[in-house]
Amino acid sequence: MDTYDVVIIGAGWFGLSAAKTRLEIHPEEKLLVLESASSFGGSWSADRLYPGLKSNNFWGSYEHPDFPMLEEVYGVKHGQHIPAAVLHQYLTDFAKRFGVYERTKLNAFVRHAKQMPDGTWELSAEISGAKTVIRTAKLIIATGLTSQPNLPTYAGEESFTGLKFHAKSFCEHGETAKSAKRVVIVGCGKSAYDCAYAFATEGDAQVDLLIRPSGQGPVWLVPGHVTPFRRMMEELLHTRCLTWFSPTPWGAEDGYGVAREWLQKNGLGRLITANWWANMNNEVIETHGFDTDPELFKFKPWQPAFWTGSGVGIHNFDSSLWDLVKKGRIRAHIADIDKLDGSQVFLSNGKVLEADVICCATGWRKESTMTFEGVELEGLGLPIPAEEQARLRKEADEEVLERFPILRNQPVLRYERTKSEPLRYYRFMVPPSHFNRRNLAFAGMVSTTSTASFANAQALWISAYFDGKLSREPKSQDEVVKEVLLHTQFGKWRYPCGYGDSLPDFAFDALPYVDMLLNDLGIKNHRKGTTMAELVEPYKPRDYKGITQEWLGVADKCQLAN
Template sequence: MTESFDTVVVGAGWFGLAAAKAYKQVHPNANIAVLEAAESCGGTWSNNRLYPGLKSNNMVGTYEFPDFPMSEEKYGVKPNNHIPGAVLHRYLTDFAKEFGFFDRIQFNTAVNLVEKNGEKGWSLTVTTPEGSRKVDTAKLILATGLTSTPNMPTYRGSENFEAPFFHAKDFCKEAPTLKNVKRATVVGGAKSAYDVCYAMVQQGAEVDLIVRPNGHGPVWIAPAFVTPLKKRLDQILNVRFMSWMSPCPWGGEDGYPGIRRFLHNTALGRFIVRSFWKVLSNDVTTAINYENNAELKKLKPWNSAFWIGSGLSILNYDTSFFDLVREGKIRVHIDNIDHLEPRKVVLVGGETIESDVLVASTGWKKESTIKFAGLGEEQLGLPGTVAEKKALAEKADAEVLRDFPILKDQPKLAFVPKEADPLRYYRFIVPYTMIESRNLAFAGMISCVSTATVAAIQGHWIAAFMGEQLDRAPKSGQEVIDEIMLHTQWGKWRYPSGYGASLPDFVFEGVPYTNLLMKDLGLKTHRKPGLFAELTSPYLPPDFAGLMEEWKQAHEKNAAADGDLKGAPAVAAAAAASS
């Protein structure tokens, strides 16, 4: 039998859980289901992905939902400490239970295909341990995120390796079998590669870390406390005045467009911006002291932190990771793998590495793996011919470089990015072709450093959008297209050493992005007690507590008899007018 729901959320990570909570609160009478491919809540923090020593980059206080504090009494994490993976898994599970939708989550249920179901919405083909079945839904929220499908490399001779070879995603599953491993090889330069290296050394292995010379290079990784004032990095990234130092087309949503124009459109302003980033970068590299050791120097980031995006990470190990490099327990190779032999990894440069295990910390496919059918020629992209889209992109490029001249001086990359269209969604959430129908949205198709807050506000925005309850709407479909192009082309220029060319990548852009969505919802964006605090005090999850109640109170006069709230015309009106 085909199951039928009013709304289906796909994914039970941060963004899926936030969307389910918000939708249930905005539409209390809706029949909701959450479909999750794993056997438990959490996404990255689901039980099957927890490996020894795994902790959050963020410290406690910045990695929690606004309406569900991670109290020390309940979760045992002391102030200024990183959060163990097992605690995050329990916290996210508790969140679903607290807000009354845990029993609506169907675990071990993977969505493979999404098809249009006439005027009724969507028909999903899902796979479970019992087999395949159909699920129908009027509205669909896809929150599969960006860390669902491993980007697994292939190497010549891998069939003859005669030792375990797997992606870091499976490190939890494989870890118990690796206790006697003496020689481990890890491929990758991101934080997950460092995590695997550290864990293997703690288990008694010596590790060879291979970083591709034609990739992004070693991760920008910083101490938890930075700047001469020794402030928490995970907090200062959400300080409003510091967000001014990042060129951002929606930055003016924070209420200070004049200051931003000065900083990015005048020579003196750009000098201030460059100085800020130089101080921030030098503070990190000086603290780690890459230059005092030949092996450690190989891990020095290749480009300024200005260009790196949300790949910026925080040192969260119990002991010094870099001391393991200095001591020779982690050996660094800047090279590519040529081929594999029995228990040997052979590099292009000719070096042969003896290895009892090969772990690929090679990232994720930054796209939804769910297949769509029956959407017509335009699918989930923008309308128009190739030439028309190219013209729109060129127009947006010109606008980005006019408003932010600092982005003209692009870094010299060690690799040539693959030409591909980025995700082009309105507000980074809704495909243009779905704006009028209001029955499809993507949650969490962004990479950011303020996950919990952005997830909560995105979820609220989606719930209101699908009910035609947003307070602010564009005036035309063309305005929507122009915004989509401007915002997505900006990413290519802003974060070439990150994910900017393919998807939204936020660091200091998170605060103005939440302000953008909150203004659509008619919510107050300046939430601090005074101007000084507004500009210098970091925006943390508790600052956004009670948003749903505020929104309901402001809209209660429009409450409909069915229990759903009806607000101002949604974005759909503009898109429909231009269709």
């Protein structure tokens, strides 16, 4: 049995950042990264790249603070989206640069994690087809939210004469982008639009895109630059004064709680906030012309952007997606698939389509493929009786609505909201019942467009937490539970058209979340040169360069003081 100090499962953004930070703090530790894919990168691994795939983020907002994506190395410039192949190479280079590459085993599947009486973990794994057992003192699960595809089944699909696959497998079937003539795309999120664009431009396919009548409707696909000042969308999300327009219970972590409270609770402040969000909606609708063309109108989002979190997409295509719609190359149908028969796809609206490819851009299953042993079932959730949970949930709901009246008027949805419990982790990383054990953390179990900054901050927070060296911690288990319930119940009210019912979702609340983690660590969260810059200059990953060394200096001073 191989024994390690730390095992990290996953070699995407969050797993690689966690490994880099842990090695920077404890270079003497024995660390292992296990990755189920055959290459580094997670969502950007080699076997998940398909024609035309790029990042939603522009260059400069999707790089690790301590590893700049240099133009002379990677060929990407300011104002450009990053090709998927470049991101895969970048993350592979990152692993090599920080000593993670040689500590990683690829094609490694962890099936089972057993907590031993002494608090260590025994992992049952399969590495390159060989079964093995691994022991580790501490475990970081960084498999993320896009590992297990949600692939629907349809009546009669055994008779379907074409090819059916999930968007995750588009790389494997990339040749169909040029060869397919009749393509049905199931879904209306950003990945569905990516696939539709690839099929319509790489070859000469007729693309039919299906929007489920009982679903969330089309994704908000916003221009890369918005407002009369032509600001990048991700820059708006990370401009401190603009984050005040979005309610969040951890908002005061940025030091401007008075301004936030006025905008959320004062009558005039609420009017200003409502107008700001309305202008954001109208700019996207007018720019894309959704109300001027009957076919484009089918792609108009069903709910205001306010209720959607990180699911917003960026129009990062080389040419206009909407021109393809106007030309009839991409057609939208508000319908489900009733059944398949041969090459025919029967829709719930009575139409019948011909297809040689069905690509399901139908999202991801959120449950883990791992099983746990030696942990009570509620051990990965709330360690309190159901009755107490219900009481605390009610109290959290009341607090959310009292603090943020804008959330009382919830949107009317076409679908039934999930009744399952969301992920309830402290700081969205640590199961409450495990907080005092300091042997388990989840990195990247969040949906965010702030991936690079989140991965860096979470990595440092987890290492400090494992070492018992956070500058600020909850004083009791009750405090942990109450805060977890407040933050997770808030997500259900804030993002009913996003992922708030099931997991942490972030948009304009991302910057104050990073503030909260840095405050826990005892390092400065205001990282601009002046107050004006702090308020109006967008935060980029580069603003967090060197925070691990910065924290080590703080931790050393605290140790000497004690």
